[in-house]
Amino acid sequence: MTTNHESRSPSGRPSTGPSGAPGPSRITLRSPAELADALPYMLGFHPTDSLVMVAVHGEGGRFGGRLRVGIPTAHTEWEDTARQVAECLVRGSERRGDKPDGIVVFLCQDPRGAESGQRVMTRLRPLAQRLRVACGALDVPVLEALCLSGGRYWSYTCAESGCCPAEGTPLAAPGTSVMAAAATFAGLQVRGSLKEIEGRLMPTRGGAWAVEQEDALGRAAAALVPKILDGATREQVGAQTITLAKTLMRRLALAAPAEGGRRADDRDDALLGHDEAAAVILGLQDREIRDIAAEWMEAEEAAPALRLWRALARRCVGAYGEHAAAPLTLAGWVSWSSGDEPTARIAFGLALRADAEYRFAQLLHHACNEGIDPEGLRQCLREERERREPRRKRPGAVTRPPGRPSAPRSRRTARRAEGSGQ
Template sequence: MSEHELSPSGSFEHPVVTMRGPGDMVDALPFLLGFFPSDSIVALGLQGPRRRQGGTVRVDIPEAQVWPAAAEEVARFLVALSEHRDRSPDAVILYLCRDPAPGRSGRQVCEELRPLAALLAGAFRAAGIAVHDSLCVSEGRWWSYACDNSACCAEEGTPVDRPGSTPAVAAAAAYAGIRVRGSLKELHQELEPVAAPSAEIQLRAFEEAVPALVEELGRRGGREGVRERTVELVDAAVSRFRDGAAELPPVEAARLVLGLQDRVARDRAAEWLDPPDVGHAQRLWRFLARCCAVPFDSQAAAPLSLLGWTAWVTGDQVTARVALGRALVADPDYTFAQLLYQAVNSGAEPYDLCATLRDERRSRQRRGSGRRPGGRTRSRRGGRDRCDGGVYRQ
């Protein structure tokens, strides 16, 4: 098997690691993504004669009946992503990651996913992209669909953690300050709605807040009044989180979630993008998203999108992708989440959007119809605001 090179973060400013076989490829995967994928298809593009790392796509493994369409979509998306950044990949490494259900084994998972691996390989070859390797990772072991040599790929699989060894990619990632954030499943669990009995308390709060909001909207100038009141509540909530709060009273949380369904109010909330308050705002959006249990689960799209936005601004692309992905599960037609998700996955930077929000805030201040969140100013070196993940990483 030929060698190829990659940087754990996808940036050539970080140490480049040479991958010499499928074991190294499996070692690299969580460092490439920032988490351990579960129930995932991952396609890693490779470019040039030395097979350097290109774009990376991760999607959930769908139901078997849609595998053909999913395989074509993954290939299409990786090509589009790679061409947006640079050019189409010359080759691809495919990963299928799934832990077995109770009573099943990793080997059985490998066989169950073999048809999906074949469909993915076929879709990429149809797009003119060679398959460098195709791997299944399950139950702490890996198998190669592209290798039938029992000397290097045992039927029972190869342990992911090889005793007495420190993977080169792990050492490079430690040097570069890159860390793995746990499993994808754990990251999703951090954003799950609150469980009983808190869910019942929050549901009653929503049921109380809805008629009160309807009454507000029914007044003269009601929509504008609701919008301004929502902005005031957001400002006050961020201030409380700045002072150490970890939650809000249920009725207040419900009123905030409902108010953020208004696009203008949500965009005003997105102005909390500068340190140190962007970190407090992130904790608020996470808290509000978890308040949205059924039947108000679709309302979580707004706070989840705001969480994804602030994560993107601060350079935390792992949280940005997870939060925005969950926002689109809550409401697949939520345009704000769609646009942000596309921007993050295409490798775009948030600088222009940050500048636009700051300009809108300043214009509103000049008109005397609004104020900067928190009512404070921040000194800026050289007179310029920056929206830099390296500077603002929390």
Template sequence: MTNHSENIGPVENGDITDGSAPLRRSAHDPQVTLRTPAELADALPYLLGYRPEDSMVLMALHDRGGRGRFGGRARLGIPANKDDWEPAAHQLAQGLVTGSERRGTRPEQMVAYVCQEPAPGETGRDVMHRLAPLAHLLRTECGRLDVPVIEALCVSDARFWSYCCPTQECCPADGTPMGLPGTSVLAAAATYAGVQVRGSLRELRARLLPWESGAAREQETALDRAGGALVPRILDDAFRAQVAEDTLALAERIIERFAAAAPESDIHQADLRDDRLLAHDEAARLILGLQDRTTRDRAAAWMEGAEAGPALRLWRALARRCVGPYGEHAAAPLTLAGWVAWSSGDDLEGREALAMALGADPDYLFAHLLHQACNEGLDPESIRRCLRAGRAEHRSADSTAAVTDDTPLAPGADHPPAGGSAAAPRRRTRTGNATDNRRRRPDGTRPRRADAEHARPGSTRPGGTRTRAVDRPAAAHRGEESGTRAGRTGTQGARSGNSRSEPDE
């Protein structure tokens, strides 16, 4: 079978997988031929762009002039309960085949993988035997869809086994050692094509998981303290807009702080640096402030250019601060992290962050919409355009609010106090007088008025959600993502979502 460089990158397609990714054809594209189970096992990280763990994976194969090429690819976490294996195998196979059909490229064949590291006291061979029924289910479900599995492999403990090859000389009972990373022909082709293996999913998720160190207790205390001060104001329409402006101004200052920090080449050290740059009380105020939907949507506009990198670092850092009973609050920063990663071209982190947001709050609508769009291979530019328009609208309103309105009020619109003089019409100004306690933003403009914060009737927010004329918080309604989640103290953390499918195209 032949794998072209156009398909060996981390072109994945979300939770329930899709068909082939857009192809980049060139007469000079390198071509790599994979003939043996060893070559297929070695190819897996390069086909996905990361090393799968606790995963069941399907790779679609398409015919091209009598030679196979890889198409869509789909991954699911292996359910801990064996009773869930059959529906999971059906979901994985059905999702990959139907997604491919939707794009007009139905697979002719499949390659199946089951990947899991040994538990304490287990060997790789034990894992192979334990997962054999799961591999059989994958083959059966694909067969029901008339797409035969031509190879099924188990990868465990740096070895692999074939469930399809009965030849001991080719596939010994104790497995075959995996080659050294980066030494295969495919690794060389991937390097030539600019494809990098990002490590494991566990390493990627670790950047987004809540703290479990001693500092987690200090952060929880800061969240409790900030909640007592902010939640009543967020739930009060008279103060909600000011909380939004304060939240965004603080986020902007920290993004600038992150941008000015010295770079770190090591990912772990870079995250530790960002954690040091963000104080507990700052993180608490941002986490709670972002529970308001309109505030979160405005924060999503830091999605491109020089702002995107520092903003993504901030959203990761905030997700790590959603500790203890504030695990559900991680849905907002995780969704922002997923959006910015996807908008910046990193589909892998985007998909994982969005899946974790849905693990933190399965009803979080913005994460659902973005996850679906990412899974379907849509261009994020349509969402970027919407967010740019919203940002421009806010800037225009801020500029207008800073201009003095010298037009006399209509008769009777603003009466003088009882007993006072009615000598001259009173004029309304919005230029920072003694009664205007709204402070300026770092760019010199003023925040919008509280009544201007609400969306106009029928306006459309990013992701296609429609808003009411006054978008009131709805903390009491679990199913309404349109309100604020600031008053919640649920204990559900940001789970990695092993039972959630993660199709990779």
């Protein structure tokens, strides 16, 4: 089987060879061991507690679309999940013009407590079987099904006696395999584990810190929401939110992030006050304010904006978890616009977990998964910024287009009234 990686420039556009045509790098995988080793490079991160399916096309076994979902904890959900993910991957490939000739399945889950990797493999075997049946019902065979657990892998499809040891086969140490060298040469990057990436986008602190932040959000909601819903003061709130967000971005930019994920996040968290963060989080619940913030997706604005959106998402604690949809979607948008599609997909998925009806996240998640070039949206945002800024009366003000209806009475009502504009 082969996987093609199309290298991209920092702008996110495909890099080209001397002839001007994109130059994909091809990596050939010949065994279950190489498939297992290749999975993090195909996704861009180490999947944890994940069901991953990869479409395979043609006689040479070219990899196509891929899909990742969490493994349902309830066994009663396995059959429906298997059917849904199989249909999603196959139908999605057909929409792009090429039905898969086969599918490779990965079940990734580390042992819990005293459980062994072998026990995990045995426990997940019924799920693997349901996936094989669901794919077969769509006339697409499962070519290989692997369980990855505790640093080892097992094949569910191997029927040769004595081929696969009961205790599993050790995975290669990270970065030491031929696949790792080839992937590095091809420009494929692994950005840590799924758990680590999600941890940078979700509240992790408890105790007094979370209580103080939730209290600040309550004060901000009491002060700002009535003004956002009032057409006479909505523009004023927008100006204040944008100005404060830019102030926080400058503060983050002047303080270089510490080395490492969690350590860097702790540094950024310490630079934001509870009331400051709450004011921006509440302001971003307005669609127009959020759309202006989405313009900070490139050049020197992108890095501090991403740090700010991550920090704000981590502060959507307690009863304000749904409010994380806005900063999570903005974090996903900046990541996608900067060429980091794996992190973007994770951020969009978390945004939809916070608010399944959040239309902006729905649209960007779909576009990212379909491989649409974000440059079209970037250009629209540039043009809107150029149109709006010369007419602004003061820095950070929000100007509404003529004919926009007055703000509805509640956030849910506002979402329904705005429809596909969210």
